Amino acid sequence: MSATAVSARLAVEIEPIDPARDAARLQRWLAHPRSRFWEMADLDVAQVRAYLETIADDARRGGWLGRVDGEAAFYVETYEPDTLLPPDVFRAEHGDIGMHLLIAPPAGDPTTGFTSAVMRGVMRFCLGTAQEGGLGRSRVVVEPDVRNEPILAKNAAAGFRVLGEVDLLAEGRVKRAALSVCTRDDFAASPLGAGWAGERSPLPHLTADLAAHAHRHLVVKALSELSHERLIAPTPLADGRWEVAEGDVRYTFRARLLPLEHWAIDPASVRRERDGAELELDVLELILELQPRLGIPDQLVSVYLEELSSTLASAAGKRRRALDGAAPTAEGLLEASFPETEAAMTEGHPGFLANNGRIGFSHADWSAFAPENGRRTRLVWVAAAREHTHLSLGRGLDEVTHLEQALTADERRAFAERLADAGHDPAGFHLLPLHPWQAEHRLPVTFAADVARGHLVLLGRSADEYQAQQSIRTFLNLTRPGAPYVKVALAIQNMGFLRGLSPAYMRDTPAINDWVADTVASDATFAESGFAVLRERAAIGYTGDVYHRTPTPSPHRKMLAALWRESPVPLIGPGERLVTMAALLHRDHEGSAYATTLIRASGRSPEEWLRAYLHAYLRPLVHGVLGHDLAFMPHGENLILVLREHTVARAFMKDIGEEVAVLGPRGLPPEVERIRAEAPGSEKALAIFTDVFDGVLRHLAAILDADGLLPAQAFWRLVAECLDRYEGDHPDLARGLAGDVDLRAGSFAHSCLNRLQLRNTLQMVDLANQAESLLYAGEMPNPVARV
Template identity: 30%
Template sequence: MLFINETEEILQKEVWEKVNQNLLAKMLSEFMYEDMIQPELEDNVYYLQTATGRRYRFKAQKRLFDSFDIKADSVEAFKKDAWQPAVNAIQFLTDIKESIGMSSETAGHLIRELNHTLIADANLMVHHRKEADELTELDYAELEGEMTGHPWITYNKGRIGFGMDDYLNFAPENHNETKLFWIAIHRGRAQFQSVTGLNYEKLIQNELGDEMTRNFSDIVRKYGLNPSEYFFMPVHEWQWKNILIQNFPEDLANKKMIPLEEGTDHYLPQQSIRTFVNMSDKRKHHVKLPMSILNTLVYRGLPSERTVIAPQVTAFIKGIFENDSFLKEECEVVLPGEIASINVDHPYYNSLNGAPYQYNEMLGAIWRESIYAYLKEGEKPITLAALHHEDAYGKPFVHSLIEKSGISANEWMKQFFNVVMPPLLHFLYQYGTVFSPHGQNTILILKDSQPVRLAVKDYVDDVNISDQPFQELSGLDENLKAVLRSEPPEGLTQFIFTGLFICHLRYLSNVLINHNLMEENTFWSYLAEAIQDYQAKFPQLEERFKLFDFFKPELTKLCLNRNRMVDYGYGDGEDRPHASEFGKVRNALYDIKEERIMA
């Protein structure tokens, strides 16, 4: 297929200009936050002179946390002796390239990612027309396909490695269910791990059933080989076609790896693209698979050392939960664990010192407990990312939830913070352990459209521990310590401060402000109250409140766009890139606390 009709339907001039306008406003806003550009304010209008001589102007509302809300239709460029609507995001990138210190190599790769993002945005604009009220009725897995991607990263749907066919087949916004392809991998080439009480046979019986397990065993026997010497594991069709055949030909030739068949279950990809919800039986495990595409800073593989340790991390997190009455009985926090994994190292890349990390993340699988298995009667899960989503007509998803809940926006947000903050704070303060609670990892459980419980997922990539000598961490297995990131106090605090406050809450607050649902100071004061209410409940942890301080005047500013555009570029190093540190961000929670003291 050449996809001529599909591209003509998506790439209409009007649509193209609109998605460019929207992206350009986002670029201006986030580049201002990250101090890459410094427009000048004159008579309530911001002006930016670029290195190429082109001038831009726009209107922006200053927000707390050094943020800006920029109206897309206000962004104009000066050309042909007149101000005209700015409708070319990539032109803007090339205009600022020199002044921000971006190399031509980086700019070239980034143009590609921005074009991919714009095409996806155009597709969303043309095909996603559900109203917010309708979206609140969607199932958790289906709602994920309505989201527009990372709110902070400007190249958020770059997906380098996908062709148009792959995009239409596998991107979550296209709502295509898929079956997983299975292979047999020799046990001498693979590592299987699971939580206590679960073994490989029990897992595969649950995932495949008797008939398919027999079919797969018969395929192995056709080669005169013993099925008991192999693990059966799922792989993504794209990974098989584009990565595994090309990088594991020796294993295929020697029958250490044997292609089997597609499974019968249907799955929907989630926003991360590589995590799949079983739609044939929603209580069956979610599956996380490597897909070696470059998207939002990193290749979307599965780091081998973390894949191996995943069930052990789950046991650690669940152990805290089971022995803590506040988490278990009062918060009733939900912790869908990564209960089994298979990792396969590459025999040659793995032996290289300093090989590009993407080549050590190509083959593995992680099984995670289904969120559906934890729900009580009448409960409905949504990712936090849904809360700052606006429908095609400009109505926020959260506005529809508030209307359906029958309570005020203020009451709804108070409940939200009282659900979300206590368990996250308790893991941090009591146990020196933190998740990365961004919009995809953090799940809000609703009942009657009101927040009632919190769920947190994705431990393998995003659980981190304190480097302080806490008694609660003293018994931690050395293998676990070697893989989990140990962070100093501010570093650990940043996972909540940047991961939740900056990466999610500042966008949610902006939506509420713009739609006259809440005052900005009120929003952040509810967050401050939730933190202080928790601290009042556990005064014995006062020293740790000082250690992990959410009320400091400033914190280090972590930057995601700057990382790719200026600092890291598109280097192919042995480690995954992390957020760049640049300057400080003014902490609105400090100001709120000080105002209360003065009052």
């Protein structure tokens, strides 16, 4: 086995030692004063040869001769760590290898960079793959004498981390050693690891080409959505292009204006100019240039720019992942699993520009927890004192059954033992899951006093592995796919809110879900559409902290809570597949739309396919508003579609407890009263106009129009047809329970989402009074208005 590494000037090769050939050479090296830390200066050639033969005959050790530019220059000895290091000193992991290095005394003047080139070659040899001529190990272990300052410095340059100083027995004497380790990542990030063939950049997605692609995508989206919300008003040019000018900067582009003032901009046509000179597209610069029109408060513009920067980084990361082959194409999604589809999504909320803010996440956090990376993770569990915690359970669910669903028997047993070992009575505590980020950044700091008092007891990570869903706080159980979803608090700033969970809301969440589920299950129209809800069956919140006693509520009251939601996995039958509805608005990195791919794979006409989708999605939502004064939050992440033969057969609605509202005066149980938000008919209609027409169908219509499957006007005729069919089936409900809702009105109030985030990126709306927080931009022509 050999390995070759080329530095700027020196070529390093490593080959197995030959005791007969190399003993005399090595004996001269060991006898030199520079090799004193090897403690072998008194050996003669025969003794060195015998030593090397012992090494060569030991399957768990290895001796290697190193050459630099063809000349023998160093000796490397490798070993399994447990052969030299006692288990009470170092517990080896799979992939570890120990290493000793002896560099020959210089024959003449020292060569600049010689020792560095040797160390670099040795590390590549230990960590490189077999194809690279290496040993394929994942971590190198060394234990140099603490007095050997030159080798300690060189180890540091190679990325070694000192675990501590230990006493080791070697050759009959005790050596004080600096026990150190170096992983592949440590070496790749070190000065000597730079340029290693096996190295990846620590930020591989933040390259000029990927950033340029992300900037163009976001600039196009900004121009389109800000025009849609009438924050900017493009003016037509003589050549068929449009212009947006601010100060000395102008943007020009080609676009088609579709119903609902949807600007379908050709990405390749967008140009940014100053004084006739073309500039690079930069979405951050665009926001600063347009700030006078956008009305972002000066004190918040930097926060918005940070959210937008995070969105930019996420977009670049998603493209990098796709180009690396880690994300399926639209064609590949046809047979992808439900978790694979979730991880493949690229857009998030299609109307929001800064839709992946995640302020608080480091790059490592993004890599580990961002839904688009599809990583497996384990939740962290704490025990919370019952006197300060409220566990709410849905109808028919008791605590024992809830815990059996939420945790395995091994987890329940281990957590009880850990509580008992810490001197606590397990019966005095509820079990609460935390996001790993929350457990690291909030539990030991924000709630230090509660931990110290023993009101919160850290128990450890779950046995089950989970995958973050698009809503980032929600996790799908991968180990037990039928187990409930878990939604946890996550105190990062994302898309206009700190993403916590309110313990106060958690008290009523299961009861609200039971009431909504009963309403849906007992209604023939919902059943005929195949519409069902995924109930949030259990919820928990901790309120023993000092933040719950401050005069004014704050986001700190929303940092320790969780809920468990039914999984859709056990609810589908043979031949059915699950897919997030957000996938219908997804284009892959090659530009192919998943919706278009589905329609073509189904063998149905676009009209027939769309009718099936509208029957499963639009019809039940319209019935909720008109037949029950019940409004859901039906964006792409909140619905899970059931596909049969690549056609939408039915849908599951989720996120019920926090995002459902009763808009009329109908009677409600006391524990459900929190969701009442009475509104006049025009505002009730916005539950369809804003959340469905503008938030989802506008974007789907543009995709099918652009791909040549269905012109936008024909798309909206089918939407009108769906409404007509509902009216024909329910003439008594065509205008709602109070007769004041008109979904075929000529226009409706144009409620704008980006305006909310631009006004206050820290809290877009008052969750207790969302209707009064909304911002409007006049009236929007209704694409399904009666003619």
